Amino acid sequence: MQRDLLADEKIRSFGFDPEAKDKAGSFALTDDQVLLSMVRETGLEAMPIAEALERFPEVREKYFWKLVSPDEDEVTKKVNSAPLRGLFARAKKGSKVFLPLQACYILRSEAFSQIVHNVIVAEEGSEVHLVTGCLTSSHVSSGNHYAVTEIFVERGAFLSYSMFHSWAPQVEVYPKSAILVEEEGTYISNYVTLREVKHVKAYPRMIVRRNGVARSYSVIYAPPGSLVDIGSKLILEGENSRGEAISRAVSTGGRVISRANLEGKGAECKGHVECHGVLLEDGGFISAIPELTAFRDDVELSHEAAVGRLSEEEIFYLEARGLSEDEARSLIVRGFMKLEIPGLPVELKKEMDRLIDLTLGGGKL
Amino acid sequence: MLEIVDLWVEIGGKTLLKGVNLTIQEGEVHILFGPNGSGKTTLLMTIMGSPHCRILKGEIKFYGKVINNLPIWERARLGIGIAFQSPPAVKGVKLRELVEILSKGNGFSEELYSFLKLEEHANREVNRGFSGGERKRAELLQLFAQDPKFIMFDEPESGVDLESIALVGDAINRLLERGSCVRRQPKSYTKSALIVSHTGYLLDYVKVDKAHVLIDGKLVCDKNPWDILTTIREQGYKGCEICKETC
Structure with missing residues (x-):
């Protein structure tokens, strides 16, 4: 059964391969069943969260429900009262794990509510790259996914977290994430959603300590019927902390709300927000909502936001080189969505670009 | 190759070209002088097919075919090209990526990146953050x-x-297959060009067959390029007006 499911075309096309040699480990949850949990690399742990709580007392003491409170909102209450499912992953102190750890959350039964609680820890001086795919199997069109994810980037650690969403038209998704970036730590969040989804609402909160860096990238493709409401809140708490929130949204009739909220609290902290949105067709909207709040006189926060149609000047320029209007539009949209993400492993970047090509290749572009 | 007959063009309700006649034969290089706002760029943009330039009257023919209503990219595929004065940055598209799309089957030589001093720009987004000179070379x-x-x-x-003008001149000669490395008899030239210039500096590097002066939407003169340049340098464009009356 396991092999059948993982052979599902949609899951395959999404890049999840349980036998992949180029992954540090794999974790897969279908509905509420752990299908797979294994690691290949030393210095890395990945297991169901319930097992981690049993085996390691410090998980409950230091991490579990420590960044998010169980009664914070409807999502956290739901997660707190449901049977415990989810991933615990930890890079041990000083270990550099260059191959990505892959995690896959699959809605397999129609109208199922998947409820998960994940805890991810990059211990002091470690490096780890996590890639998660969240999707429905081919025949499923409705369901819900609720998740609490608590992420700890400890002193001097580097964690990249790439999340690729591929849901179905009647799926609602409510991930609740909180991230703590300790001194000298670096956190990179990379969120990509490319298929129709009824509603996604995500607003991770990132707290950045002294000399820490948090960078959040989002690539959103919203076909008709989609409502994607995503963004991040970066609290630059520590001295000389850095934050960046960059989003690219494309609507072909879907609705997008792209939020970014920067709070500058630490001495000489710096942050930048970039929200760019392009509407290729009517019927939806893109709303860019950047917010900046400085609490000190030595803080530097800035934003640039632009929403609307593709630049006519750029299209004309490419047409004058002999590209047809469709070719010019397609080239510009691809380029627009293929963000440069410093620090992301090349393989993950390629995977991301492949998914974008797959999305744009099938449409009228 | 290119034949323009009594061309009248407006942009945003303002008539900018007022009956332009111009013929460029295969293998010829023409230079177009004219003060700011005289309509030089409008003429180029109209030939390329910019949607902002509305043709009120007249015809543009390329190899005998009227192209007034052809889409921009079809004109490009017929063999019309342009180096823009201020090309836009194309976000997300790398210079190398665009060059690869354009050069399919053309036998493009990698050496051109170093010839044009653009090796370090190949993997950057087209024109983004490029200096004025870099943009010209990328064109x-x-x-x-x-x-x-x-x-x-x-x-x-x-x-x-000034130093890089020689390079631009060399590149134009190579593009037109008139460079020192291509030794052909003048009559065998097949590529043609229309160069818009303010300064005439390029005349030191590129052999130009004919020159024209555009003033207030009308071509007032066509003569030897050096004679025209001398008149403009000595008397300004007023000189061309006077000369026109005596022509």
């Missing part, structure tokens, strides 16, 4: 990849330091 690079039969250069030397 020329794209034209090498595209390989058009008729090329319009809109002030290729503006914003380029």
Whole structure:
């Protein structure tokens, strides 16, 4: 059964391969069943969260429900009262794990509510790259996914977290994430959603300590019927902390709300927000909502936001080189969505670009 | 190759070209002088097919075919190319990526990146953060990849330091297959060009067959390029007006 499911075309096309040699480990949850949990690399742990709580007392003491409170909102209450499912992953102190750890959350039964609680820890001086795919199997069109994810980037650690969403038209998704970036730590969040989804609402909160860096990238493709409401809140708490929130949204009739909220609290902290949105067709909207709040006189926060149609000047320029209007539009949209993400492993970047090509290749572009 | 007959063009309700007649034969290079706002760029943009330029009257023929209503990209595929005066940055599209698209099957030589001093720009987004001179050279690079039969250069030397003008001149000669490395009899030239210039500096490097002066939407003169340049340098464009009356 396991092999059948993982052979599902949609899951395959999404890049999840349980036998992949180029992954540090794999974790897969279908509905509420752990299908797979294994690691290949030393210095890395990945297991169901319930097992981690049993085996390691410090998980409950230091991490579990420590960044998010169980009664914070409807999502956290739901997660707190449901049977415990989810991933615990930890890079041990000083270990550099260059191959990505892959995690896959699959809605397999129609109208199922998947409820998960994940805890991810990059211990002091470690490096780890996590890639998660969240999707429905081919025949499923409705369901819900609720998740609490608590992420700890400890002193001097580097964690990249790439999340690729591929849901179905009647799926609602409510991930609740909180991230703590300790001194000298670096956190990179990379969120990509490319298929129709009824509603996604995500607003991770990132707290950045002294000399820490948090960078959040989002690539959103919203076909008709989609409502994607995503963004991040970066609290630059520590001295000389850095934050960046960059989003690219494309609507072909879907609705997008792209939020970014920067709070500058630490001495000489710096942050930048970039929200760019392009509407290729009517019927939806893109709303860019950047917010900046400085609490000190030595803080530097800035934003640039632009929403609307593709630049006519750029299209004309490419047409004058002999590209047809469709070719010019397609080239510009691809380029627009293929963000440069410093620090992301090349393989993950390629995977991301492949998914974008797959999305744009099938449409009228 | 290119024949323009009594061309009248407006942009945003303002008539900018007022009956332009111009013929460029295969293998000929023409230079177009004229003060700011005289309609030089409008003429180039109209030939290229900019949607902002509305043709009120007249015809543009390329190899005998009227192209007034052809889409921009079809004109480009017929063999019309342009080096823009101020090309836009194309976000997310790398210069190398665009060159590869344009050069499919053209036998584009990698050596052109170093010839145009653009090795370090290949993997950058087209024109993004490029200096004035870098943009001009990136235009020329794209034209090498595209390989058009008729090329319009809109002030290729503006914003380029004096030292680099020689390079721009060399590149134009190579594009038109008139470079020192291509030894042919003048009669066998097949590529044509229309160069818009303010300064005439390029005349030191590119052999031009004919020159024209455009003033207030009308071509007032066509003569030997050096004679016209001398008149403009000594008397300004007023000199051309006077000369026109005596012509």
